[in-house]
Amino acid sequence: MKIFLAQQNYHIGNFEANTNKIIAAIEEAKKQGGDLIVFSELSVCGYPPRDFLEFNDFIEQGLACIDRIRQVADTIGVLVGCPSRNPKIEGKDLFNSAYLLYEKEIKGIVHKTLLPNYDIFDEYRYFEPAYEWNVLTFKGKRLAVTICEDIWNLGDDPLYRICPMDELIKHQPDIMINLSASPFDYIHEDGRKGIVRRNVVKYNLPMVYCNTIGSQTEIVFDGGSLVMNANGDLLTEMPYFTESMASVTWNDDGTFTDGVVRTADTIHTADPLPATFEPLKNIEKIHSALILGIRDYFGKMGFKKAIVASSGGIDSAVVLALACEALGSENVSALLLPSQFSTSHSVSDAEQLSKNLDNHYDIIPIENVFKAYEGALQNVFSGLPFNVAEENLQSRIRGAMVMALSNKFGSILLNTSNKSELATGYGTLYGDMAGGLGVLGDLYKMQVYAVARYINRDKEIIPQNIIDKAPSAELRHDQKDSDSLPEYDVLDPILYQYIERRQGPKEIVSIGNDPALVTRILKLVNNNEYKRNQFCPIIRVSPKAFGVGRRVPIVGKYLS
């Protein structure tokens, strides 16, 4: 039996485009003599559809697409994902389902059992879990079809009280097939291969695992679909961060024999999240995720042009370089906004960067506008010293200036705030925190430097001086980040323990950090939730990003 995997990039709610893409893959597989083609989770509507699922109209549109796809599923079996209605009155109204279409009929439906409801996931908000299990029969074979999370409940601390494959195995399946929408983070690929291997070994069955790719606002799906024999040998590993189709031949003895046979990676028996911060971990993949994140945000929103406020600092340099790679230099412009507090190298470094990248840039000094504000405010501020009000004002002038160009020329402002700044509140709301997409919001400062070095891997794109100089917001004379914050090699590992690893103050101190510093940093993080709450979506590359995956009370008093 020839089985195709279609690793595709869907657009949430764009039923027409998604269905066309699915049908095109089916036609291609039919041409190549395919028996069965497998798509990813909720392929018809895109994942995650979120509260669109609350609209009856949205569900109807999905079901209409299943009807369209059914018409082309004549000589080939199709496994495709779409919400279905729960026929029972009790429980939520929808299931997260996989449809088996064949001979122009719906031959079977299975529903997802384990509904992830942590981090970025909200599936229990919409779906009723499956509570009956059976295999799907196709050409005499018994398929154990599961959806994403359904295969993840193995391990020492299972999150769910039920394990759907334990139920399905009672029906003597011949193969496991999993439809996934499994997002990227810099450790998740390891965990994913490990969990597939655990399943094939435990149930002594081969598995076809089909994942989606593409970025959906903040969540990047990385693909890497795979086929594994029951002995744990990895037969096919599809590419990361790109659409792809692959086929494998499933023999009557139950093994796959084509594909590149290699021994699968080690099984991870515990959470692969490193116990200590590793700023260099998987930087190449993070870079790919950021490129895809920018490209898909623009492509799916229907935008073409980007603008970046280019300060001569490391963050804006990295964003500008990433934007040029993702969108093409001709679609990216930089705006330099020097003030009386800018050092001379701020402008020259930013100019050199744009010359290296070959992107358009403008320079607009903000000093006169700042003076006009000072004039307007002089009565109200009379006798009061320069302080954070004037510092923030400069940042907001820059925000308003770059937004004026954004509005005038239809270019989308890319935000340059990094995770260390967002964590500690070291940024100005409506100033440098403005923008449509947070490119670096899930990278600690040390990771930003690592990406910069990766960008320069073949030649100097980001001027070395930008990498070498001490970080500064340049909102007053001789200001340095380190005036307000500890050095990043101290700060970032503490933030990692608190944010990624959810360690409390006692645990963070116990691994050798200064108690007063830990208290101060955790307080900063919690007290600045109100700022992050108004921040744009952040491209997620870590297992715990700010944004939809981290939900902390603003009005609270905990470690604050």
Added chain:
Amino acid sequence: MKIFLAQQNYHIGNFEANTNKIIAAIEEAKKQGGDLIVFSELSVCGYPPRDFLEFNDFIEQGLACIDRIRQVADTIGVLVGCPSRNPKIEGKDLFNSAYLLYEKEIKGIVHKTLLPNYDIFDEYRYFEPAYEWNVLTFKGKRLAVTICEDIWNLGDDPLYRICPMDELIKHQPDIMINLSASPFDYIHEDGRKGIVRRNVVKYNLPMVYCNTIGSQTEIVFDGGSLVMNANGDLLTEMPYFTESMASVTWNDDGTFTDGVVRTADTIHTADPLPATFEPLKNIEKIHSALILGIRDYFGKMGFKKAIVASSGGIDSAVVLALACEALGSENVSALLLPSQFSTSHSVSDAEQLSKNLDNHYDIIPIENVFKAYEGALQNVFSGLPFNVAEENLQSRIRGAMVMALSNKFGSILLNTSNKSELATGYGTLYGDMAGGLGVLGDLYKMQVYAVARYINRDKEIIPQNIIDKAPSAELRHDQKDSDSLPEYDVLDPILYQYIERRQGPKEIVSIGNDPALVTRILKLVNNNEYKRNQFCPIIRVSPKAFGVGRRVPIVGKYLS
């Protein structure tokens, strides 16, 4: 048996303050000869604790408080809410629990079964549902203790496949006691009394229902705790939007005889959400919720002073009046920011308003700053006509100016955007969309007018001219809201169908709306999700507010 209900206002994560408040109520009830005192859901840590629950340290602190409270629960029984640990390996690590403390011991624990995971609720993110049920025995009586949602699964379309009271009734309880954290919205009170009545009638048992009050960022809890006899008579209804204690005597025949006996309201057999928009519905309660929302935001964040950008329009007038009532006029200042496009009445109306309210105000014309921007931008904008870029720029100058005062004087900017504007994207990011708290973000424009008239119920606080004149953003000459949007009495009912009632385009057209207009408005709503995503928390007064309770993809293509 004398039973006390303690309807209290907690501060999330502020274990010390919450526990002190709980202990004070216990001591008071002991003085008054109480046998049992009932608190609300998760009283020890405050509700909703959200991702604080992921910190082991947070759970430890809660359990330490239970230990403290246990020491004073000597001669009185105490029912108090706190997270507890799931001793089994399978399933999530926590339960949402109620503790029965008595004779300085933990006499029993019950866990919540039905974990709401819709709208603003995320409980399945943290908690394992209960799967075993038993009554708690206290002084020879059998108490069926449930937590909030547990009693809500009656009706024609139950959300859950299990009903915990159906299990508990098998253990012959003598009474139902429910610990709640049930938020306000302008229809929820009706639904709440209806559901309590359904329960007492179905199970033929009296119920003690204890709710929390207080605002937690965007969610307002309104109290209204109550005691109902098995025949449906309402014995005690505690006040709304304020802390309170009450006691009832539970007789040996199973009835309550003290309290004000009156027949309970009609049982609502269906969703009480009106089929059509009713802009005047429960305006008095909405007003109370907004006052509490402002007051608690400031009190719990440790803020004292507020600032409002006062335009002479209806929205800022209502916000200013509400702020003065909530915080005291002496803590509220207004900033008038006229431009060359402001009409003369904009300033005079805003001045008259502040005189009526007796709050401080400043006037800072923005024309010179706007000219400075024009000068800075003249090369880049050369030859291009005045458009939305310049309109937004004025709004952003105002945003930066009022934030400068906010930063300089430590006053928090109250945002004045209403729900009609937020829905359609009729506002400027970093301009009039700036602020720490969205006071009117859950009120359609017609409801804003209704609140204005309510504020003026005894005397003219908001000048009548502000109420009478046509709404305008005044960002260009002779601009009116109606240039860009339909009249609000057309717009608001369509938005209500889409947002509150989740009706699709077909349904909204079918009740008599113009198809092209419906398409245009729904497209506006969906295309402006990116703006709302960067908006501050909104005080929630409706059953479907923008913010945490409405989660829509930004990068999507549905009705857009």
